[in-house]
Amino acid sequence: MEVRVSNQNSWKRCSLTQNRAPYKSHTKKGLFLLFIFAFLVFAIFNTMDYSFKPVLPSNTMYNKVLNQISYYYVVVEFPSDRENKTNYLAPLPKANQQVLQRTTTTIEISVTAESTVTKHISVDHVAYPRNYHFILDEPDTCHQQNPFLVLMVPVAPHQLAARNAIRSTWGNESTVQGKTVMTLFVVGLSGGADADNVQQQLQEESRQHRDLLQSNFVDTYANLTTKTMVIMDWLSTRCAQATFGMKVDSDMFLNVENLMTLLLAPNTLQQNYITGMVMWNQAVIRNQNSKWYVAEEMYPDPNYPVYLLGMGYVFSNDLPNKLVEVSKDIKPFNIEDAYVGACLKRLGVQPSNPPDPSQFRSYLEEYKRDEFLRVITTILNSPQQLIEFWHDLKTLS
Template sequence: MHTYQDMEVKLSNTNGWKRSSLGPDTAPHRCHIKTGFILLLTFAFLLTAVAYLSEFSLKIAALPDTLYEKVIRSYYVVIGYPSASENQTIFLAPNRVQQSPTQVPTQTTDISVHHHVAHPSNYHFILDEPDKCSQNPFLVLMVPVAPQKVDARNAIRSTWGNESSVQGKAVLTLFLVGLTRGPEAQQQLEEESRQHRDLVQSNFVDSYFNLTIKTMVIMDWLATRCPQASYAMKVDSDMYTGLENLMSLLLAPNTPRQNYITGYLMWNRPVVRNKNSKWYVAEELYPEPKYPTYLLGMGYVFSNDLPEKIVEASKVIKPFNIEDAYVGACLKQLGIAPSSPPDPSQFRAYLGKYKREDFLRVITTILGSPQQLIDIWKDVKRPT
């Protein structure tokens, strides 16, 4: 049991207070005074902190506008699934979505915001080459690539992307990128564009989870800038592309000229519902347990009447983050079935250990690095 005297001894030991001649009530009275003083200091500190934060916010708001900052502030809000981990939630969509009668309103707290964000009318081109198809190319190769992957672009420019005519048919190669990581990177990209005239840039945030947007922007560019081309190909930046074999396929008399798309076919693929997977798709975005037949996104070729039709179908197909399966869903909506290539072995995921004769036969296969593409291309093209 603690007595008043015990309390007085503790206060004397801890706070340096001593009994005075004023009597036994002196210590408690001083305790009240000190407590009030501490509260006053705390309140003053909080006022100072609030004033500092307000001043800091005003300074941030007053930062000078650059082109890049204007684009970011004008067009983008970060949207994510509330229940998924960070690397599965990053969708960046414009906050100026054009409404249509069937469109879900944009709300940053509802998963329905993802509806229609992939439709290309929500975006515009920052860098463009609208006259590239004035020479009526037979085949246009569209390469989605990250803005910072200059080595990949240069490797393609020095290999299959340097082929302007194959078997007497004009071929064009263009790179499609989204927004860069900052003003300095944007400046470098613009310089690269001036040098090579083969870059197309749109104002979506360039990320793995925005590949559906990237693919739909490619389709929109083909439909609006290059409808006169006969065929087009979406091909990833880490691919070897055998243009001689591809052109032989396209020039074959039995190759359709319309409603045609071929590549590495994917049948009966289940939708991944594991939230720890990079291929996770929420049921709200795609409720079916399996995808329709689609073509692996590494590289597929199609008649150039399809881009406009796919863009139109995307108005009613809710977008999800598996870009190649999404194109398959648009094709299903159109009633168009992907075709198996005459020789399926020409569209290969991996070839394994390098053998020159294998690369002489393929149309597409995945490589490990830009330097590997350069080395293999040199060997394939050497005189025999």
């Protein structure tokens, strides 16, 4: 018995030893295949550009809107104010879209929510407006009203108080000196945490007032150039029959009566005409801590061409289409009014000094009724201030 057991164990040991040979062979083959697979994965990932991945809230109406327009966005942090950085959503065009000019800017992107770890990446700012389309639109309003003058007001999506203040003051001036005036507000997409609610409110506001235009760029300070060019695109494609247009900021007091007097003057041209507060020989700001910083690769010249200060400038309505077309060949940068100046320079259009330059004011130190009756534009501090000043001017005039 002992010998048989010993022989049996010896047979088992021999069998196990013999059976190990195929296992070793299979193991070598598996390791080889695993190595090949890992190498292929590594090669694929090193040849792909995966820097920009969609960073979007899931299962929200805002996400659905972005999916409908087939755009990708990344959460970025522009270092224009190092003490108070702000998160934005920056648009990236679809791969199959024609983008004739792009500008690459180094920005900082937050990697984690808990820390301030940052990486430098590049994002394309696309100014050419026909890479975008309108989500909220009033395509027939110019055909219905046939305006002489269209006031285009760029405003942030959440600034309902500013829009309502304008609607109850100078934006309510629909007929001035026998000419039809129309006011429209231009917004982009909200990039905040409350984007869903803001979008719903905008849609309801649009149904109520029929004066809201929304395009599918993200509404940030860095995208003001795109916003301005979208305004020009709308005027050229939806409202070419108007005689004049005006880009006027939402924090402005506008004396439409004085503006109409200027436009109806016999020496005011109706072609290649643009006027406002003219800026000459303005140096490009290279200080990275400045709100108006422009990198040298975005705009290499040390000085800007002649341009109109963006708070409010008026133009003959033949210019919007010309500006849109020439913008295809003008590298975009983030100072919107200077960018328009660069487009005008390429067109060979010289901005005109207004007959009375003091009518286009930046700030008036205090409210003086006689001065407000004389100006065309000036900056105010709040929507409530606009309402108060307008009420005083109208009730005592």
